[in-house]
Amino acid sequence: MNKTLLAVCVGALMSSPALAQQDGESTTSAQLEKLLEQMEQLQSRVAELEEQLAEEREKEVEKEVVIVKQDETSTSDTANAEVAPRQRITNNTALAARVERLEEDVEAAQNAPITIGGAVRAQYVWEDYNDANKDRGGDLDFDLIRIDYSGSIGDVILSAQYRWFQYMESVQHAWVGYNFDENWQGQLGITKVPFGVTPYNSNSYFFSSNFYVGLEDDHDAGVKLRYRDPEWDFDIAFFKNDEQGGVDGFVSNRDDRYAYDPVGVRFADEGIYDTPTLEVAESNSFAARVARKYTLADDQSFEWGLSGQFGQMNDGVDDVGDRSAWAAHGVYSVDRWTFMGQVSQYEYDMDMANDGIVVGAYAFYDTIPSKATLYTANIAYSLPVKFGPITNLTFYNDYSLMTNKRDGTEDTFMNVLGMAVSAGGLYTYFDLVTAKNQPFVGGSMVGDADETNTRFNINIGYYF
Incomplete structure (x- = not known):
């Protein structure tokens, strides 16, 4: 116890x-x-x-x-x-790796691989061929809002642009690409058709007459291979169809597009602006462009080049014709001056009799001759200035002539005397356009007018 x-x-x-x-x-x-x-x-x-x-x-x-x-x-x-x-x-190393990944994530968030930009544009229009507009002293209208995507993730490049107008919306381009080396690049998607003076055969807001027949700043769906070095440019491309998927593409309106493409055959009993009875579209087209560049001095350069296109026209069931085009161009720059010249010709060889080819863009149909020759001659002078936010003034005159039309109608010509003003994000065109049988200046390329029309246009765009 x-x-x-x-x-x-x-x-x-x-x-x-x-x-x-x-x-x-x-x-x-x-x-x-x-x-x-x-x-x-x-x-x-x-x-x-x-x-x-x-x-x-x-x-x-x-x-x-x-x-x-x-x-x-x-x-x-x-x-x-x-x-x-x-x-x-080991634990400290893992922690350091996590911190490094977090820092990379922060850097990626601050410097995103895909950048987003765009533009907002409005314009003032005065037309001497529109009595109501002329009596009002012109009109100020909304033009567009656009969104741009560009950049790369890994080694794959992205470039895309979409546009919203008052009356329609459309894709301008959308492609992915890859740089095989410092000279060669491949592009797949809705990509620019290589043809003539690039990036534009013009200085003004209105392009040249080539644009209205699908031979300037046109984009189609396909694959393209590009080569660039200080002396040579070379492009070869295959386009399966236009940017809307061809004649049977899943779109609500075939005339809602940024650039002009053939969309139908114009028959004798149809009006110039009518919806086509027979719808057609580009199919299985090839395009190539070569340009030789010379550096003549520190402030002097010259370029000449050749371009060609060939493809079929399809009605959704069968091929019903062929299309072809070629161009020769030259660009000379000295000091602040730039001179551009181009001659081009296109032809649609259709299986049926017709009065031309229906083209579509900007929410309406128009008609062009099935064959014609075009000439352009442009001059521009760039002047750096310092007027408040204004940093540059570019003065230019663009001239286009369309002749040798298969339908025998009167020639088309367009002259644009203008000035472009750069001020921060603002880029403004002041254009005085004098034209005959020219779309958007009171006429059509199959029109037969003798008189000229005048349009004064101010396009104000904020680009970001």
Whole structure:
């Protein structure tokens, strides 16, 4: 029995009434029985106390074990830091890698691989061939909103542009590309048809007359291979169809497009601007362009080039004709002056008699001769200035002539005398256009007018 418990028992006996009586007289048998009974009760109580003490001791031992384990863990961490430095280095390396990835993510967010730009444009128009417009002193209209995507992810390039006008919307181009090396690039998608002076055979907002027959800034769906070096440009391309998927493309309006394409055959009983009875489209076309460039001095250069196209015309079931075009061009630059010249010819050889080819763009149909020759001659002078936000003025005169028309109608000509003003994000064209039988200047290329029309146009664009 525990000594403490024994002392408790003895103390209890000594203080009991039975023992107190023993001091004065002898112990009787009744008293002994009473004493034994008390002893048994005390033994039972002692046993209970021992169990309680054992339970409390177990709880204290468990607490000590927890404390020891915590101490061991702390000691183990310290030991690991001393005994296993490789593990700590590994953990630090992983942390550094995570930090580096986070920094890369932040940098990528600040310098996105695909940049977004665009333009918002409005224009003022005065037309001497529109009496109502002339009487009002002209009109100021919304022109377009456009969005541009450009850049690359990895080695794959993206370039795309979409436009919203008041009256339609359309894709201008949308392609992906890859640079095989510093000279060769491949493009796949709705990409620019290589032809003539690039990027534009003009300086003005109105392009040249080539644009209105599909031979300037045209884009079709296909694949193109480009080569560039300081002396040579070379392009070869195959286009499956136009940007709307051909004659049976899934579009609501075949005349809702940015650049002119053939969309039908014009028959004798149809009007110039009517929806075509027989719809056709370009199919399986090839295009090639080569240009030789010369650096004559630090501020003097010259380029000449040749271009060609050939392809089929399809009505959705069969090929119903062929189309072809060729061009020769030259560009001479000296100091602030630029001179451009081009001669081009196109022909549609259709299987049926016709009065021309229906073309579509800007939400309306028009008609062009099935064969014609075009000439352009342009001059421009670029003048750096400092007038408030204005940093450059470009003065130009663009001249276009369309002749030798298969239908025998009068020639088309267009002369644009203008100035372009650069001021921060603003780029503004001031154009005075004099033309005859020219689309958007009161005529059509199969028109037979003798008089000229005049249009004064200011196009104000903010580019970002």
